[in-house]
Amino acid sequence: MTVENILLSGVVGSTAYGLAREGSDIDRLGMFAAPTEELHGLRGPKESHVSTAPDRTLHEAAKWCRLALGGNPTVMELVWLPDELYETRTVLGDELIGIRASFLSAKRVRDAYLGYATQQFRKLQSRGEGSFSADSRRRSAKHARHLKRLCEQGHELYATGRLTVRVEDPESYHRFGEQVAADPTAALPLLRRFETAFTETPSVLPEHPDESAADAWLRRVRRHFYAHAEQSA
Template sequence: MTVPNVVNVLLSGIVGSTAYGLAREGSDVDRLGIFATPTEQLHGLHRYTESHVTTHPDRTLHEAAKWCRLALGGNPTVMELVWIPDELYEVRTPLGDELIGLRSAFLSAKKVRDAYLGYATQQFRRLEARGDGSFSADTRKRTAKHARHLKRLCHQGLELYTTGRLTIRVEDPEAYHDFGERVAADSAAARPLLAECEAAFDEKHSVLPDRPDEAVVETWLLGVRARFYTRGSEQ
């Protein structure tokens, strides 16, 4: 994939509904990636750009350090990039492969629980704010989408918390779409799922450590800085 105006892309791929197996006709194709700023620019007078976001096509690229910080915080959106199926990668460099290989170093029990359950709760609050389903077709469509996200975040978060692995593609896409339609008709239909998710996080044992392995992440990032030390160097 050619990324306009951004060089040194280390890893990029298709995420979102396509990766989950939830895409339908007309669904957007979302792309996420990581790039490296030439190291000398990190010390210059002008602040470097940490993220490049475009629409049509929908693409988000984070600078390597920012991506690492977000991933260490358990951010579900950025973490997808290092767990998607191989066929969904469009740019995959040796440094990108290294990052995939150390993806478990970013994980910790508390961060995963807080991030996934927190994002799921945010989705539920959005649903509650829309009331009883007596709204426009467009709003109903967005509500169903948020409900699918809530269900996915609960499932994937618990999987990551209890097994240390993340399966991006959902097992039964139609069940997610059906859930979305039920919640679009009545937002209260999402409440039992969120309550079950909260209880499961409280009851289940996590295989994840108390803290992520920041030393491993730092070593990788310093390797990126060394690779792009020369001004104008590209992958």
Template structure:
């Protein structure tokens, strides 16, 4: 997949968390800027480009910002990665990393992370009592790992204002996945524990994100990729 004007891109998902195993897919996520003049036409450019083998998702700058403002956990990973996991970094991409806390607000982080964790739990519920195929058990363990990860990372972000991508004890999450694969009922107490923990934790995050900082960054992106003097900015 060739997309021009990539501002920031890196390896996310299980590899970034430390949960990957032999044969795991490598997921990449990035943000790109559409040429500014195309945004004013009758048919605006695509806001996302997605490919598989390898798995790579690129969101246009404004879409990425909207998703991040909503607290989307997957999108938010991009600006909190360890340095060695970035594959493309540009000055505008570094600026985006620099304003990453501007996207955060207490209610949106809580609702987004618990919401995504709830989705994982409903997938587990739909699988019944654990008497299913080996392939389904494998998928169940994966959903359970990500349920626990979302709860853990989300509460950490809510409490500290920082998103820790790498898990300190990946084996703990693998063990939980296997327990849930054997008995899906194990997942509910964990979800309830984190729901209570969010309620009892005083967040350091503001009530509202800093949209002015985000708007200013987007305007710098648009200015950079607007033709001047008959030539397109590079």
């Protein structure tokens, strides 16, 4: 898969979190800019490109902004990665990293991170009693690690306005995953604890994200790639 005008991309997933083990997939996430001229036609350009082997997801700049403004945990981490995990950085990509806080708002972060964590718990519940195959345990452990990470990272972002992508104690996540793989209900106390923590913790985040900053950045992207197309004509 060849995608032009990549603005920012890097390694995400278990490698970024510090949870990867032998045989873990390497996931990549990025953002690209569609040529501005293509936005003027009857049918717009494709907004996402997803591939496997290697596992890579690329979102068009406008789609990425919409998802980030909604607090989407998956796309949000792209602008909080440790420097060594970025594989593509451009001037416009660095500008986006510079305004990352403007995408945040208390309610959207809380709802998104707790919402995604709750989805992981529902997947654990739907596993089915008595289903203890090796594959089932592996998937359950993975869902449990996601649940714990979403709670921890979401609460940090909500309380401090910062997101630490690499988890502090990876082995505690693996232990939690194995515990929940044996008994899915073991995940519920952690989820309830963080629901309470979100309710009781004052947030440093504003009530609404600063959409004007995202809009101004996106307009710079559009101008840049429209001018480039004119020069190439």
